[in-house]
Amino acid sequence: MAIEINDEFIRHLEMLIEKKDDHAIIELLAEEHTADIAEIIDELEFDDTTYLFKLLDSEKTAEVLLELDEYDRAKILEILSAKEIAQKIDEMDTDDAADILGELSVERKSKVLSKIEDEEHAKDIADLLQYHEDTAGGLMAKELVKVNENWTVPTCVRKMRSQAQEVTRVHSIYVVDDNNVLKGRLSLKDLLVAPASAIISDVAIPKVDFVNVNEKSDEVARIMQKYDLDAIPVVDDDMRLLGRITIDDILDVITEEADKDYQLAAGLTDDVEADDSLFDLTRARLPWLVLGLFGGLTSASIIGGFDSALNLYPQLFFYTPLIGAMAGNVGVQSSAIIVQGLARDNLRGTTFQRLIKEIGLSLINGIILATLVFAMGFIVNQDIKISFTIASSLIIVIIISSLVGTFVPLLLEKKGIDPAVATGPFITTSNDIFGILIYFSIAKIILGF
């Protein structure tokens, strides 16, 4: 669709900036989406970025500012004056404006707010700033099209025209009473086909989905996705209409949530990307590796405690990575299914039923794997007592690991902690330790060393 952003394009742009060929730059970027301009800026030196920001018009740079990642945005906001920021804020929807202002220091924030020309806009933004970013209030925008239930259709259309000017996308038309209490909705389709003589309350649909302003954002996402909603109105405890949340904001919530779970499962904290600095990447990766290291050291000292078996049954010690790996794999599988079930809100039954099911599942998997171990032991002519030890402890390790993998995320969820932290290194490390302890304990019983 647009020009592909490749190295050649970037070099060409850098050359134009160096030559200060403003006309050519504006022409080059005129047809580009703001999301693409943000990507281009990601590739430029900071001085060139600044140059572009001063050159392009305020409406365009306001949108680009929204598309940048937080780090690049912070750098640019720093060099802009409060008045310049206020100009860009003026071009933004209230929800985006509040997000940007939320990233500024308290002092700078109020300075920018005071410089916003449209007082109504400034008031709306200040209003949104009081809500926590992880709630419906933090997601909603003040821009919406609402009509009074007592209006006639022609009055409604006339009033809507002026409202629609301020709203980027008209999703639904909300119907309120004289006290701004949400009474229903009017779809755009209904408006297109409504007779001119009708009163709004006659054509309004009284059934309307809504969320409370304090609802958690992941719950809002779940509701909108489940009921296939393009937009949802946000109300206070008295059902007064405060704003609306649109599906594009929810898309971001869902993507962020999925990314976070994925990263936690992989042993990454903080929201890192491949192109972040070595420092950021280390900060995200090292804590989990240190956890794994101490887990490994614990395992080593447990194995060391069984060193009396070294001379009699050295083979036992060859299988410790196998036991550790299987314990880890099973634990991750179990916990991932639970974490995903909790996220999609489709877990049924009690914890007890779930644990019973895991035992059944582990028995099936365990018996098949134990049979394979036996068969391999037979092929390599291994002492049958050793094979039996490995096979039987494998079954028990698989059962225990899957129970831990199932129980821990359920417990965390109940305690109000994100269950996703239970996946990945946390579960592999603890199951490694349990697994090896169980393995050697069973070996001691069977082989009697």
Place this chain on the structure above:
Amino acid sequence: MAIEINDEFIRHLEMLIEKKDDHAIIELLAEEHTADIAEIIDELEFDDTTYLFKLLDSEKTAEVLLELDEYDRAKILEILSAKEIAQKIDEMDTDDAADILGELSVERKSKVLSKIEDEEHAKDIADLLQYHEDTAGGLMAKELVKVNENWTVPTCVRKMRSQAQEVTRVHSIYVVDDNNVLKGRLSLKDLLVAPASAIISDVAIPKVDFVNVNEKSDEVARIMQKYDLDAIPVVDDDMRLLGRITIDDILDVITEEADKDYQLAAGLTDDVEADDSLFDLTRARLPWLVLGLFGGLTSASIIGGFDSALNLYPQLFFYTPLIGAMAGNVGVQSSAIIVQGLARDNLRGTTFQRLIKEIGLSLINGIILATLVFAMGFIVNQDIKISFTIASSLIIVIIISSLVGTFVPLLLEKKGIDPAVATGPFITTSNDIFGILIYFSIAKIILGF
């Protein structure tokens, strides 16, 4: 918002079905969202489900059918006649109808198609069935509002009214020429404020995003998310308008994609949920566990090959789970970052630059972790040569593991294979083996056994 679906509710409904109290059942479910009714059906016995399906009106059951999971839907479609299915299909949008029909056998499909009353609708659906489900064609619906560039605004509004009747949600109005070639768009807002005397081509916005009908669905998702689009028109190679894709379908694509990546990282194939049968869960879990088992057996035989060190340096054998775990953890971290970068399309630079960065990162992490190993060795009074062996091989294992974790997904992507399969058990198992081989090889060099 709606009634909470708890055990009590389900028991109450079951009792009403048993008593055949149709009036009470209809009243009970009247206010429920179809998504909620689908959830309720998930809890009922099959006979009760059938009873409900015969009782509720066709419009409602058509929507419920769409919300059910594939397994439940297949069971219900089996007991419905071709004519009954055709009635429900008649109520659906073309994209949903094509999805449902795609799940039927070839024979049944043509039978149902022939029973659809609205011939135009049947033709549109048959048309959609030819596209692969993972392409724009497989996602698009035929329902859309389009206007001719030569119409006047009043003609346009009149024609749109009849088109709008058939479209669930009007997102954008597309402008075409006499040959149905996409020329631009008309936003609903523009329509609300346009003067009556204007010709469409005067008020149309010529810049319009679109996708080709053969575009992959994850690429469509990326474009719509990046450019914040509610809907996107789909065109053929000659730019003729074929249909449109709406954001709610994209939400499903994104969620499915994220779920799949997450499951692959956790060692789960197929799309399983916690409530699936033991058979389905085993089929999803066992293959990866068998892979892990053979990996473990390979490690065991590698360790066995170094048994000459058993008497001299038994401690070496205590640290194999530690080496295996660290190799696995690092590999998963590296591959997850790459897989996510590929999915978000935000990887910059060449493979070579990426590998160099991984080496730097691994050196930082490795040196910190090796220092910890040394410190712990000092505390437990361990032979310094053993500590040195563990620490130095840890650094090398971390570097190699992170290079494997980085390189493999990039290679798979290049070969057209989903890079997400490289995360999880695949990378942990292979890194386990590499790690242990490296560890004992280094030990042999340093300690000379």
